[in-house]
Every structure is written in structure tokens, then in C-alpha cells.
Amino acid sequence: MPSPCDSQYAPAGNVGAALMLIDSRLKTVYDGKAGTDPQQRQLIDSFTASLGPGEADELVDGACTLIYMFMQWLRMAYEDHDRDVIEYVVPGFVASMRMMPKSIPPEVIPTMAGLIIAAGTGLSPNLWRKQYGDWTGDEMNALEATALLLAEHINRLTDDRDFATRVITEALSSAEQD
Template sequence: MSSPCDPKYAPVGDVGAALMMIDSRLQAIYDDRTETDREQQEMVGQFAASLGPAGVDALLDGVCTLIYMYMRWLRSACEDHDEDVIEYVVPTFVGTMAMMPKTFRPEVIPTMAGLVIAAGNGLSPNLWRAQYGRWTDAEMNPLEATAVLLAERINRITDDRNFATRLITEALTKSDHD
């Protein structure tokens, strides 16, 4: 049975720009550059403003594509160990979000958890979210942080700080060759 949230109906978006943004965040975390967080946020804001409305939509779709791809990798890793990806990822993910009230206001936690659950169930996170209207300004930082948390989780599992970025880069390279 086909779903209107099937990934085959979803726009991929600007995955390259989204990956650059997420990787930049990961490197800042790993390098413990908390003092430059405001500067980086300003740069991301300037970058997003330079994209225009269509570019911002493509960036949002790109971030959702990353969330989908990260959850797909996590689902595969969990299945290899006879674990359920939702049970493995969501409780700690929601707990982490709750401990970050400046990034995840309580009212956006259900939406971000829903994106992860949708992706974990093989649905497109951006199409799932689209059912509820346009993205809000309050969801922008949490959306980025959701992708960062998933990427960091993958990096921790693989004990490789660049694995999540390489995973996407290799997938993009492969799709260019196909």
C-alpha cells in the first residue's frame, strides 16, 4: 500500500548545502568551539537569507533528506542486531532534546520526534511534516539540531567523527555516477 508520504514523492532538496551546514555544526561540537556558536548562527542565517524562498525550501528539504538517510542507516544497523530503530533511537533522542531547552522548546519536541519516527518507518520526513502546514521559524534550529544529533549518534556508533558526513557524500557521489 502506497503512502502520500512515500519518499519517492519527496523532493530531495539541496542535500549538499544541508550537509555542509550539518558537518560544520559537528566539527564545532568536536572542536569544542562553543564561543563561536553565535557567529556560526549568524553565518547560517546570512546563508539562508541569501538563498531566497525557493533556496530555503530546498535547504529544508535537504535537511529532511539527511534525516531520512541517517534514520535509514540506523534502521539497517538496528536490524543487523535484531533491534527496533524506533525503540533504539527515539527515547534517548527525546531525552536529549528535553535537556536542550534553548534549542528545543517543549512545543517542537513532538514535531522533531515525529520526523524521526516517520523516517524510521520509511516515510519522508518533509512530506510527513507538510501535512501540518509550512515550517515555522520556531522549528528551524530544532530541525538543524535533529539532523546534527542523528549524525553525531551515527558517528558515535561507528567511532568515526566523519562517518555520517562520508555516508552522505558517498551516496551523493554514487548517485552522480548512476
């Protein structure tokens, strides 16, 4: 019997916009300007401020879809080496989140860890989270950081700074062709 949190029931959201934000953040991190580029910050703030309530929900769903897709890619990559994705992703993820106390309140870290565990086991992150109520404001930075950290993990594994973005872009392109 399928779970009500099964990914087949989840809305995909605006994956393109979520990917654009994550890719932009990755480039900022890789250029050594993380948190210090005021023009980049202003562009992202303007973009997110321009979103209406429905569009913001679409962006959150898109970020959750990215998290799901990243975790599915990581699951397959680790299984190819007879390793468990949860064992190899979650501890480093939690440690990274704990190093960002100004942006990520400690109380949201368990929720984000649960989100990636849900995604790693084939459940929809947004449906899994939805069962606990509405998203909080504190969770928004953490959600973005979650997608960013997973993308960066993939890029590190592949030794390719654009790999995670390219995988999603190719998946979206092939879905449009079908």
C-alpha cells in the same frame, strides 16, 4: 497501496548545502566550541540570510532528506543486531532535545520525534510534516538539531567523527555517477 508520505514522492532538496551546515556544526561541537564560535555563527547566519524563499525550501527539504538517510542507515544498523531503530534512537533523541530549552521549544519536540519515526518507518519526513501545515520558525532550529543529533548518533556508533558525513557524501557521489 503506497502512502502519500512515501519517500518516493518527496523532493530531495539541497542535500549538499544541508550536509555542509550539519558537518560544520558537528566540527564545532567536536572542537568544543558549540555555540561559542562567533565567526562560525556569522558565516552560517550569512549563508542562511542569503537564501531566497525557494532556496530556503530546498534547504529544508535537503535537511529532511538527510534525516531520512540517517534514519535508514540507523534502521539497517540496528536491524543487523535484531534491534528496533525506534526503540534505540527516539528516547535518547527526545532526552537530548529536552536538554536544549533555549534553542528548542518543548512544543516542537513531539513534531521532531514524529519526523524521525516517520523516517525510521520509510516515510518522507518532509511529506509527513507537510500534512500538518507549513513549517514554523520555531521548528527550524529543531530541524537542524534533529539532523545534527542523528549524525552524531551515527558517528558515536561507528566511533568515527566523520562517518555520517562520509556516508552521505558517498551516496551523493554514487548517485551522480548513475
